Amino acid sequence: MTTEQISDRRAAAVHPTAPAQPAPATARATAATTRRTVLPAVDRPHDAPAAPPTRRATGGLDRDDLILRLGSAAASLSLTALLFGRILPFDGWQGFLVVAGLLFLGIYAVLVMQEEDGPAVRDRVMAAVIQAIAAVLLICLGMVIVFTVARGWEALSHLNFFTQDMGPAGPLDPLSVGGIQHAIVGTLIQISIALAITIPLGITCAVFLGEVGGRFARFVRTIAEAMTALPSIVAGLFVYALFITTLGLERSGLAASMAITVMMLPIVIRAADVVLRLVPGNLREASLALGASQWRTVWHVVLPTARSGLTTSVILGTARGVGETSPVLLTAGSSLVLNLDPARNPMISLPLAAYEFTRSPEPTMIARGFGTAATLMVLVLVLFVFARILGGRGAGQLSRRQQRRAARASQRDVERFRLRGQAPASPSRPAAAPADR
Amino acid sequence: MSSIAAPPPGAAAAPPPSPAPAPRPEKGVRPRSARDLADRFFRGGARGAGVTVLAIMVAVGLFLSLQATDAVREAGWSFFTTEEWAPGAGGFGIAAVLFGTVMIALVAITIAVPLALGTALYISEYAPRGLKQTLVNAVDLMAAVPSVVYGLWGLFLLQPYLMVEGEQGNGIPRWLSTWFGWIPIFRVDGVNRDDPLSTASVYTSSTLIAGIVVAMMVTPIACSVMREVFDQAPIGEREGAYALGATRWGMIRAVVLPFGRGGIIGGTMLGLGRALGETIGVYMIISPIFEVQWQILENGAISISSLIALRYGDASPFGMSALMAAGMTLFLVTLVVNFTASTIVARSRSGAESEV
Numbered sequence: 128m129t130t131e132q133i134s135d136r137r138a139a140a141v142h143p144t145a146p147a148q149p150a151p152a153t154a155r156a157t158a159a160t161t162r163r164t165v166l167p168a169v170d171r172p173h174d175a176p177a178a179p180p181t182r183r184a185t186g187g188l189d190r191d192d193l194i195l196r197l198g199s200a201a202a203s204l205s206l207t208a209l210l211f212g213r214i215l216p217f218d219g220w221q222g223f224l225v226v227a228g229l230l231f232l233g234i235y236a237v238l239v240m241q242e243e244d245g246p247a248v249r250d251r252v253m254a255a256v257i258q259a260i261a262a263v264l265l266i267c268l269g270m271v272i273v274f275t276v277a278r279g280w281e282a283l284s285h286l287n288f289f290t291q292d293m294g295p296a297g298p299l300d301p302l303s304v305g306g307i308q309h310a311i312v313g314t315l316i317q318i319s320i321a322l323a324i325t326i327p328l329g330i331t332c333a334v335f336l337g338e339v340g341g342r343f344a345r346f347v348r349t350i351a352e353a354m355t356a357l358p359s360i361v362a363g364l365f366v367y368a369l370f371i372t373t374l375g376l377e378r379s380g381l382a383a384s385m386a387i388t389v390m391m392l393p394i395v396i397r398a399a400d401v402v403l404r405l406v407p408g409n410l411r412e413a414s415l416a417l418g419a420s421q422w423r424t425v426w427h428v429v430l431p432t433a434r435s436g437l438t439t440s441v442i443l444g445t446a447r448g449v450g451e452t453s454p455v456l457l458t459a460g461s462s463l464v465l466n467l468d469p470a471r472n473p474m475i476s477l478p479l480a481a482y483e484f485t486r487s488p489e490p491t492m493i494a495r496g497f498g499t500a501a502t503l504m505v506l507v508l509v510l511f512v513f514a515r516i517l518g519g520r521g522a523g524q525l526s527r528r529q530q531r532r533a534a535r536a537s538q539r540d541v542e543r544f545r546l547r548g549q550a551p552a553s554p555s556r557p558a559a560a561p562a563d564r
Numbered sequence: 565m566s567s568i569a570a571p572p573p574g575a576a577a578a579p580p581p582s583p584a585p586a587p588r589p590e591k592g593v594r595p596r597s598a599r600d601l602a603d604r605f606f607r608g609g610a611r612g613a614g615v616t617v618l619a620i621m622v623a624v625g626l627f628l629s630l631q632a633t634d635a636v637r638e639a640g641w642s643f644f645t646t647e648e649w650a651p652g653a654g655g656f657g658i659a660a661v662l663f664g665t666v667m668i669a670l671v672a673i674t675i676a677v678p679l680a681l682g683t684a685l686y687i688s689e690y691a692p693r694g695l696k697q698t699l700v701n702a703v704d705l706m707a708a709v710p711s712v713v714y715g716l717w718g719l720f721l722l723q724p725y726l727m728v729e730g731e732q733g734n735g736i737p738r739w740l741s742t743w744f745g746w747i748p749i750f751r752v753d754g755v756n757r758d759d760p761l762s763t764a765s766v767y768t769s770s771t772l773i774a775g776i777v778v779a780m781m782v783t784p785i786a787c788s789v790m791r792e793v794f795d796q797a798p799i800g801e802r803e804g805a806y807a808l809g810a811t812r813w814g815m816i817r818a819v820v821l822p823f824g825r826g827g828i829i830g831g832t833m834l835g836l837g838r839a840l841g842e843t844i845g846v847y848m849i850i851s852p853i854f855e856v857q858w859q860i861l862e863n864g865a866i867s868i869s870s871l872i873a874l875r876y877g878d879a880s881p882f883g884m885s886a887l888m889a890a891g892m893t894l895f896l897v898t899l900v901v902n903f904t905a906s907t908i909v910a911r912s913r914s915g916a917e918s919e920v
Contacts, residue, residue: 221726221727221729221734221735221736221739222735222736222739225736246810246811246813246814247811249811249813249814250811250812250813250814253813253816254690254812254813256682257682257685257686257689257690258686258690259682260678260679260681260682260683260686261682261683261686261687261690261691261699263679264679264682264683264703264783264787265683265699265702267780268702268703268705268706270717270721271706271709271713271714271717271780272709274717274720274721275713275716275717278716278720327613328613328616328617329617331609331610331612331613332610332613332614332616332617334610334613335610335611335613335614336614338610339607339610339611343611343614344614346618347614347615347617347618350617350618350621350622351617351621352902352906353621353899353902353903353906354621354624355902356837356841356898356899356901356902357624357841357895357898358840358841358842358843358869358894358895358898359841359843360841360843360869360872360873360891360894361624361628361841361891361894361895362624364628364872364876364887364888364891365623365624365627365628367876368627368628368631368888369623369627372631372881372884373627389620389624392617392620393621396617420602420603420606421603421606421607422602422603422605422606423602425606443708446708447708449710450708450709450710450711450712450713451710451711452710452711452712452843452844453843453844453847453869453873456844456873457872457873457876478710478711478712478844481712481713481716482712482715482844482848485716485719485720485848493720496716497716497720500710500712500713500716503710503712503713504709504710504713507708507709507710508705508708510708511704511705511708515701
């Protein structure tokens with residue numbers, strides 16, 4: 128009794144007026160300071176001019192929006208569960224997700240509409256849609272990578288997977304026998320031959336397009352750009368028609384690398400052409416103005432300036448070439464044993480091996496297929512990271528190490544000039560000076 | 565005097581210019597000729613590389629068409645109208661396979677374009693600045709993932725678990741065909757929703773599932789083209805839109821999307837070109853049929869590239885010629901698509917940098 132009275136009195140002391148009335152007012156006031164649109168002009172007219180104009184936040188997710196989204200998500204999930212479980216004859220979690228997503232957008236739009244006007248509602252809803260789309264794509268990417276590595280982990284954890292070929296292993300053998308050494312070696316041989324042709328030819332062609340120019344160069348550029356569309360199977364078909372049907376050669380690693388070359392060449396040319404065009408023209412002009420010939424300008428100025436970009440173009444082409452299955456399928460055939468001779472006998476590559484392994488119904492073979500695919504993915508990833516490290520900078524932008532090296536070189540030049548000015552130049556100078564007079 | 569005095573200066577003035585031009589060519593000729601020679605070699609070598617590349621590219625078209633003539637002459641115009649593929653025994657034609665190729669590519673593009681557009685907008689407009697480069701790298705990396713990996717994902721995860729699940733084939737295809745079966749492309753023949761004995765196999769290996777796998781491959785390419793173009797939307801116009809009171813979406817609609825229209829169309833076409841030519845991902849998913857298949861949810865699909873991968877092994881020389889003709893058709897179609905794409909991208913305000 129007494130305690131209740133005290134607490135009542137205390138409450139009365141703290142809130143002298145009826146507590147039910149001012150509470151919404153203060154809540155609205157705080158809402159007005161955090162939100163932009165609902166201004167309690169009637170309640171506190173004298174506050175409005177005093178408030179400084181706040182900077183409009185165009186990015187980020189504020190607290191209210193987050194709460195709205197969580198609320199909409201909860202509402203849509205509950206509603207979908209009700210629809211699927213009780214009211215409608217739907218089933219399957221895939222449809223559940225689709226319906227929940229659509230309902231979420233609807234509920235969110237309605238909730239935002241309580242406080243905002245038309246353009247702001249559209250803005251908020253579109254932001255949610257775009258963020259959801261990006262999330263879906265990134266989840267898919269993560270799923271592809273994680274799934275491949277997870278299914279292949281069993282095979283990857285056996286070390287013999289990398290050191291043996293499939294010669295001794297039958298279709299029913301466990302994972303402790305057999306491996307993909309032959310495919311790794313095959314991929315490396317094929318891509319090396321392809322690179323040995325692609326790098327000189329592709330970069331020279333890009334130099335031709337960028338530095339020599341002319342109407343013929345424009346024509347070659349058009350053709351090379353058109354050829355980036357060449358479907359990989361058509362590249363394989365071409366080499367099949369040329370090497371195997373016309374010349375009567377057997378299927379071999381060489382034929383496969385030719386097919387890969389045909390596919391990679393336009394990619395490398397196009398990327399290298401773009402990089403060469405980024406080299407500043409005044410570097411070329413400076414070199415030519417110093418009396419260098421055109422080829423010296425290209426060799427000593429243009430190519431070193433664009434080196435990192437050219438490397439990137441080659442690596443990106445390599446990453447595409449390494450991963451292509453269908454040209455190899457047509458031209459190299461498949462083998463189970465290590466073959467070091469590119470000119471004779473079938474030679475398998477990693478993507479083709481992954482494909483062949485997973486056609487088998489045996490779980491161990493499928494695990495090997497996923498292990499092969501994961502190995503291939505790691506190879507491509509390593510190439511890709513290299514390309515990013517080398518190609519992250521534009522032409523002429525030096526890394527810190529290169530900057531230090533350039534600084535050291537010019538320091539040496541300063542020293543050299545100083546020494547030349549002191550010792551060896553002193554005898555010649557008096558001789559030269561009177562001659563001038 | 566003046567007449568005498570005048571000639572000496574004239575004579576004195578005349579000789580110095582005359583020796584000066586004389587030695588200058590002599591002094592300049594040797595280095596310049598050596599330079600000319602070196603440069604001529606350089607240009608010749610570069611032009612040689614250009615000619616070689618051109619020759620390779622022309623040879624592709626030439627060899628394919630030479631090898632294809634046998635089959636095309638045999639088949640005549642029926643090559644474009646026949647649905648079956650039995651060279652040697654019966655008729656053969658690309659009506660069904662070309663239709664299937666286009667169908668798979670259209671499904672792929674329908675899925676890929678919203679995904680690519682949304683992700684490109686997210687990366688260029690919405691993503692926190694610290695996260696942006698990571699996302700760019702992630703999408704570019706996705707473009708570098710080999711197609712066989714996507715094929716494995718489609719065959720072992722997407723088809724059995726995400727799309728067609730369990731004995732009855734629960735999932736989106738079944739759902740779509742049940743509730744939207746009145747739309748012709750979503751119709752699936754021979755299933756009854758209430759039939760407890762219905763099997764999942766009607767829904768597997770369909771155009772839709774192959775299309776999703778191809779969409780995963782072409783989305784990153786389309787996305788990176790679109791993002792490059794969006795990033796170049798002029799900052800002044802963006803700020804102008806904000807200054808006029810636009811919301812962020814209003815700014816995107818008023819500035820970024822009109823500016824990037826060329827990139828959006830070009831990226832879509834580039835993705836379409838890639839989707840038409842994709843081989844191994846499609847080949848792993850589909851179960852081949854040789855008829856014009858409108859129903860994208862139903863088992864059975866075909867594309868030109870998977871036809872080649874399927875039949876090259878046991879093809880007779882004549883069959884090979886027929887496959888070459890099919891390959892030539894695919895080549896021409898992708899060529900047209902890509903030419904259109906590169907023209908559109910080049911004509912937009914930012915062509916050179918939109919590099920895959």
